[in-house]
Amino acid sequence: MDLPTAQHPADQLEIRLSDPGEVAAALPQLLGFHPAESVVLIGLGGPSGGRVGLTVRGDLPPDGDAARTARLLVRSLHSDRPAAALAVVVSDEADDPAPDGSVADLLPHRALVHELVLALAAAGIAPRDVLLVRRGRWWSYDCPHACCAPGAGTPLPGGVSALAAAAVCTGQVVAADRAELAERLDAPTGSGPGMQAACLRAAAGRAARLQEVGRPALVEESWAAVRRAVARYRPGAAGQGPLDDDELAALGWALRDVRVRDRALQLALGPDAAAAEVLWTECTRRVPAPLDAAPATLLAVSAWLRGDGAMAGIALDRALDGDPEHTLALLLRRALDACLPPAGLRDLIGRAAEPDPQA
Template sequence: MSEHEYEVRISDPGEVAAALPHLLGFRPEESVVVVGLGGPSGGRVGLTVRADLPPPPHAVPLAAALARGIATDDPAAVVIAVVSEHDDELDLDGGVDLPHRDVVHALVVTLAEAGIPVRDALLVRDRRWWSYDCPHECCAPGAGTPLPGGVSALEAASVATGQVLAQSREELDARITHLDRADREEVREACFAMVNTRTARAAEAGWGAVEKDAWAVVESAVRERRVEGAVPPLPPPSLAEIVWGLQHTGVRDRALGLALGDDAAAAEALWTECTRRAPWMLAAAPATLLAVSAWLRGDGAMASVALERALGSDEDYQLAQLLRSALAACMRPDELRAMVIATLDRLDAVRPAG
């Protein structure tokens, strides 16, 4: 475990309900969430998977997909959480029941078939929580238990690792969505112009010089972002130089190493800006670097959104494909860190001297 990683254990259903936004990286709405639990005590939080609440005919297929996802982490048990502001429903006897029991039932059955015990199934609604299996008055449809107050251990760990909680998944998308049309045009024109600039520079001094020039701009931009507070956006020609430079695997792989050292936060700020402002067809490299940076500090939600942007830009981008498979297989941040270090070591071994 690195110095920036924290192990968090949750023992109370209310803690699970309150922790959902921090487990996901955003505040879920109308969602079904499956939280994996493991460790010697069975209380260590593992993989968390989420989906939009489905219409009743789709409950069983969705349950199968969620079960396949959570099974990759080999959990000792899981907690199911339904997050919904939906009103209570009528049961078969004409009484009042909690909503979305069909989804819960489909998940419990599917998980049981996969040999994964369900420790509890919760409804989270209006800052309160209910257990679907609880027979006591506190879990009656009109009752519920208030979510725990104060700062939880998970919330403290999220802050310590630099995770910024989004109000929704759409907010995460917005962080890397560029809405300034005029700037978008300037950057696009600068990128087109960079093709001729790079070609002329390569003809004069070779492609190695082009990569060296691009890396110098990366280093300069990272240095500017080491300071606290707002940093002016990169001029379009500088951003175009970086974005085009990252199309060279040598520059991109060298940039991977920035996520491992003292400049990790500054580099992530740079990759965020490049992902947001780069033309769509050139966003795969910076978006993949952003995903690595976010993942290494434990922000799986941002990593997932960044990888979607990378593969939306280039569905065949191999590094993004590899990372998506690793994320689906629940690779831990420390394992990703080791993989990046091994990659950089291999590159150093084959890189020519000088």
């Protein structure tokens, strides 16, 4: 299940609910990729009741699993305390034959829609509408008019929506699907042997340095190396190319130290947040397991704080693939599954940086 959030800029954008098709057309911006065979719940709140909040997505369930899927999705959405919700079924499935044998067919996935409405009502969330999106058109399951007949539907709005424009302003690049989003973390072609050798050299050098200066000094040296690397990825940084294998391998080993990694978490809250996220992405792509677990976890935090829950989930999957026992990644996975909002994560990181008054 993907748990992306429409935070900046969507948390400041009022969606005109008089046109549900506009919301349906904006699903790729809300999710970060074009969904297929999916069910999506969009939380709505704010003074007008039309502000987009948390958005959750799941695969369409197999027969007999509709009730469980609906409960899981609604439970996740409820963590954001929305006043209402818009449910969207994205599917290319054909219409269902009418059970009484009449000529009129029915929109597909009605059993799932029924369970979604029941689960939303049980959670005290008003179901504003339930839509089907199929092959460039949308339908409302509750609409009695001819335009909502299974063979009709309404074309999705053309042009650039407000959410799409906001996404462009923030540099969001929408993936064709979730698999393409995950491919953004794939290792570059031919990077394996050289990086493996670099990691061995970095391990030997770190062990020797530990014997020479001790752990506290090594932590400070490692943190200084992280700061220098982040500076090289700042927008507009001149005269400095990307890190080579040896530099990235050294960072991978440095971030295995929880004291260095926890300092690096704070970068997501400061002016170097964007540069740090680029660095974590590069480390995740190029360093091998288990060294990729720490930068992947840092990448998940960065993505989560800017509202990209889909990438946060993918990065956490990568971290736990590299190190299934990685403590921070496991904690963040549970928090993401519980739909901790970005503001909650920001508060936790900020409080973790405060000095202990008892120390």
